[in-house]
Each structure stands twice: as C-alpha cells, then as structure tokens.
Amino acid sequence: MNRKSLLIGVVCVLVLAIAGLTYLLFSEKKVTRELVQESQLDKEDLENQYTEFSQQYEELKRTVVNDSLSRLLDQEQLKTQRLLEELRTTKSTNAMEIRRLKNELATLRKVMVGYINQIDSLNRLTTQQKAVIADVTHKYNQASEQISTLSEEKKTLSQKVTLAAQLDATNIVVEPRNKRGKQAKKVKDVVKLAISFTITKNVTAENGERTLYIRIAKPDNGVLAKSEENTFPYENRTLTYSIKKYIEYGGEEQSVTVYWDVEEFLYAGQYRVDIFEGGNLIGSQDFSMK
Numbered sequence: 001m002n003r004k005s006l007l008i009g010v011v012c013v014l015v016l017a018i019a020g021l022t023y024l025l026f027s028e029k030k031v032t033r034e035l036v037q038e039s040q041l042d043k044e045d046l047e048n049q050y051t052e053f054s055q056q057y058e059e060l061k062r063t064v065v066n067d068s069l070s071r072l073l074d075q076e077q078l079k080t081q082r083l084l085e086e087l088r089t090t091k092s093t094n095a096m097e098i099r100r101l102k103n104e105l106a107t108l109r110k111v112m113v114g115y116i117n118q119i120d121s122l123n124r125l126t127t128q129q130k131a132v133i134a135d136v137t138h139k140y141n142q143a144s145e146q147i148s149t150l151s152e153e154k155k156t157l158s159q160k161v162t163l164a165a166q167l168d169a170t171n172i173v174v175e176p177r178n179k180r181g182k183q184a185k186k187v188k189d190v191v192k193l194a195i196s197f198t199i200t201k202n203v204t205a206e207n208g209e210r211t212l213y214i215r216i217a218k219p220d221n222g223v224l225a226k227s228e229e230n231t232f233p234y235e236n237r238t239l240t241y242s243i244k245k246y247i248e249y250g251g252e253e254q255s256v257t258v259y260w261d262v263e264e265f266l267y268a269g270q271y272r273v274d275i276f277e278g279g280n281l282i283g284s285q286d287f288s289m290k
Contacts, residue, residue, distance in 0.1 A: 043087065043098060046105065049146070050084040053108055056136045060112075063119060063132045076111055083108075089235060096166060096281050112140060167205060167249070169212075169256075169275040169283030172197040176289055187268050187289040193260040195243070195273055197283060201253045213276040214243040214258055219269030224260065234279060241276075 057077035061070055083104050090097045116133055175194045178184040184191075195214060213232045216224040224242045231238045243258045268290050275283040 043090070045146075046098065046101060047084065047087055049105060050080060050087060052139065053105070053112070054080045054084065056112065056139060059132055059136055060115060060119065069115075069118065073115060076108070076115070080108055091235070094235075094280060096168070100281070100284070109140060109144065112136075116140075166280040167202060167210070167277050167282050168200045169197045169277075170200055172273060172275070172283055172285035174271075174273055174285065174287040185290070187266050190266060190289065191262050193262065194257060195260070196255065196257040197275065197285075199247070199249065199254040199256060201251065203251045205249065205251060207250050208248070210247050210249045210277055212245040212247060212256070212258075213239075213241040214245065215239065215274045215276070216242040216260060217272040217274065219267070219271065224264065226263075232276065234276060234281075239276075 054077055057073055057080060061073050061077075083101060087098075087101050090101070116137055119133055173196050175196075176184040176187070176190040177192045177194055178189045179191045181192075193216065195216075218224065223240045225240045226242075228240070230241050230244070232241055232244075233239075242260060245256065245258050247254065247256060266289065268288075270286055270288050272284065272286045274281060
C-alpha cells in the first residue's frame, strides 16, 4: 500500500512538472512572437518617416531659387535616401542599428528646421513658396508628435529587445600613441592606436567565447586592415575588419583593450571605430586626429 501511494505521488509530481514546463514554453514563444511583431511595426513606422522626409526635401527644393541652397538640399535628400536604404536592409530585430537610425532621423529633423528658417528669411519668397514651407513645418510637427508617442509606446519593448538580443560596447576611447607610448598630439607621430571599451553586464546573454570585430574607418570611409582576407559577415554582406579579438564572456561587465600598429600613412581628420559581435553592431565612436 505504501509503495502504491508513493508511486502515485511520483506520477502526480511528474505530470505537474511537465504541465508547468509546457506552459512556460508556450508563454515564452508567445512573448517572442509579440516582440518580433512589435519590432517589425517599429521598423515600418521608421521607414515611413524617412520616406516622408525625402518627399519633404523634394517639396522644399521647388521653393528655392538659390543654387547653393538647392545643392545643399540635394545633399540632405540623398543622405536621407541612403539612410532609408540602410534601414530597409536592416533586420527588425537589430535593436542597436534601429536605435542608431532613429538618432539619425532626429538629426535630419534639426537640419530640416534650419533650412526651413533660411528659406523663410529670403525676401524673394512668393506666397506659394511660403505656403509650401508652412506645410512642411506642419508635417514636421506631426512627425515629432508621432515619434514622441511611439517612443512611449515602444519603451518597454526596446528595453526587452536590447536586454535579450545582444551585447553592448560602451565607454569607447581611442588613444593615439607615439613611439614612447605616450599620447600623440599630431597624426604624424602616431605609431599605435589603443582602443579600450567596456562590454556591459547582461545576465541573459549566453556565456562563453565571443569574437569581437573592430573596424577603424578613415576620413574617406576606407577601413584600416592588414589583409584583404580579414572579413566577417554582417547583414547579408561581407565587411572588412581591422582587429579581431576573442573574449570569454561570463555575463558580467568586462573591460577590453585592443591595439592597432600603424604601418600605413594616416592623415588628419575624423575617424570612426565600429565594434561588432554576433552579427550585430554593438558600439561606435568617432575620434579625430590633427
């Protein structure tokens, strides 16, 4: 009798455990599916905003008779279209890249307001031109309100996606050094670039060996590389890397430093460091050398 009761008790425990695991599995799949759907809607909304900005630049150009200003508007419109193409080729789950393109859009809005003010100050504007500018300004205000509302609605989703999807590299510092190991003040004295950054804590990320790819872009957007074969896959294309670094990640905050030995001619200007891991852009930093 005791053995029978014990057996029944064990069976009941196993049934309850299996039921609990099944419920957790279906709940996790439901949350993941909802996150993917929300991310896709977020990306589609951002694409619509970029498309609208490009159209607004087209409308602005019709109101301008100044050739110099018209060329500047052309450049901003081309930049908007280029960023739109980048967005269309970016996966909706790539939270870091989507966040970067949102920031780019905020910059475009500020630039557009500046051009609107310049155009509005020209005495030769006709009544029709002023009406177009007012219309663009109205659309800009509507876009700002939509973005503000979207930010509130997507705040929780962005936090979940950022936490679960990828690592983040912060506190990126690039120090040009001379042959004595000191900080170089002029680009002609630079023999080494010391790049340090912090991989942030993420207890949900998988532990183990991770491969970091660091790209150093010159002012002309060319990438410093020791070999043409130094490449890695990213967003359905192949990119060249400058430095490859293996780390053992355990979920805690981790400091990383890598070095680039300068063996090529460097010139003064604005440089950029991009850090990739697991198919994601996890950090970027601009730096200049004089």
